[in-house]
Amino acid sequence: MDHARRHYLDQIRRDGVTLAPAVAKAFGAVPREVFVPDGFYTGDGRRVLPADPEFLPTVYSNDVLVTKLTGDVPVSSSSQPSLMALMIDALGVQPGMRVLEIGAGTGYNAALLATMGAVVTTVDVQPDVADRARSALARAGIGGVRVETADGYTAGPDGRYDRIIVTVGVAGVSPHWLDRLAPGGVIVVPVEHAGTHPVLAVRNGAEDEVTGAVVCPAGFMSAAGPLTAQHTGSHPQPTVFAGDLDETAEQRWDPALDALAYRDLWYAAGAWHHRVTRAGVPRREQTCFALVDDSGAAGAAVLPDGRVLASGPAAEQYTAVAVALAERWWALGRPPMRAWRVGLAPGGDPAAPIRVPRTWTLTRRPDPA
Structure with a gap:
């Protein structure tokens, strides 16, 4: 165990994540294995139990640990540690801050926040998930966390929060979260965009303005x-192209774009065109971004080297748009x-509205990392 935990922070940093001292200290202090006492599932659906030799090495790797399935669909997990670190860093937590977490999961993320000195309320709509998170926090000896079973849309029990963090993919921001946010607060939330869930740091502005970075x-x-x-700006659902693509x-780039640059292109394409989404392409292991037609089974996929693969009656049209993007x-x-x-503007279900992405503005320079 000591060997696995000793290399844990190195595993997280290997993905290019710079860990602030307080974040690194929390990851080094909280035992992740306590939060998956019944094991977890691998990508092929195999269950790994605590007695298995790969249990601790995987727990202390930079991997997602899926802890609950409904059929073959993951419905609860411990997120990838490097992503957790990036989101916690974006949150800007200081000791004594009140933090609301939407999506308790295993309780591990709440434990990290509490270890950094936050007073945490974490909610989950699944009672069994909330119960297990509560038990894990108790076993780990983590105080300062309240676990509640509640619909995340409602923000759970009454309270006012300096920070809100959302650990599940959403189409938009609940107005209840905005109502609970203290002045100057921030919501760190993964919001659907072109078949993925890029993380936004959302703030309330003047005159009901809500923006995200x-x-x-x-x-x-x-x-x-x-x-x-769904809303007027929704992108198509992720899809898998049927049959062969031409x-x-x-190729337009040699070498091909690296993974991060390809994601940058993907994000821009989604901001500029509403038919962009994530697509599986036959005989390719990695998914790509693509413009898809109304059937969802054809269109044009853009590869990291700039090649375009297309199919369907609008293949030529979608290829031209992909190249232009x-x-x-x-x-x-x-x-x-x-x-x-x-x-972000009001949208979604009129009976339960959310704030959804509506406009995208390209600033001259990105924020400092």
Whole structure:
């Protein structure tokens, strides 16, 4: 165990994450294995138990630990540690701050926040998940955390919070979160965009203005209910292209874009065109971003080297749009995700509205890392 935990922070930093001293101290202090006492599931659905030899090495790796499935669908997990670190850093937690967490999961994230001195209320709509998180926090000896079973949309019990962190993918920001946020507060939340859930740091502004700054790329399990309601700006759902695709535009970058730059292009394409989403392409392990037609099974996929693969009756049209999006991004100097500001406006279900992305503004320079 000591060997696995000793290299844990190195595993997180290996993905390019700079850990602030307080964040590093929390990750080094909180025993992650206590929060998965019944084991977890691998990507192929196999269950790993505490007695298995790979249990501790995987717990102390930079991996998501899926802890609950409904059928084959993951519905609860311990998020990837590097992503957790980025979100906690964006939160700007100081000792004594009141933090609301939407999505208790295993309780590990709340434990990290409490270890940094926050007073945490964490809510989960699944009673069994909330119960297990409460038990894990007690076993770990973590105080300063209240676990409640509640619909995250409502923000749970009454309270006022300096910070709110959301650990499930949503289509927009609940107005109840904004109502609970203290002046100068921030909501760190993964909001759906082009088939993924980039993390936004959302703030209340003057005259009912709500804006978000992009923090980092991410993928999360989606919430249920009004938090994932469709709206006029919704992108198509992630899809898998059917059949073979033809190469309709040749390679334009050598070497190909690295993973982060490709995500930057993906984000820009989604800001500029509403038909962009995540797509699986036959005989390719990694998903790509694509413009899809109304069937969801055809369109044009853009690869990291700039090639375009397309199919369907509108293949030529979607190829031309994909190439134009790539050229536009390149001509603007390959702006990173962090250079975008998002305006959020009322949308979703009128009976349970949310604030959804409506405008995207490319700033001259990204915020300092």
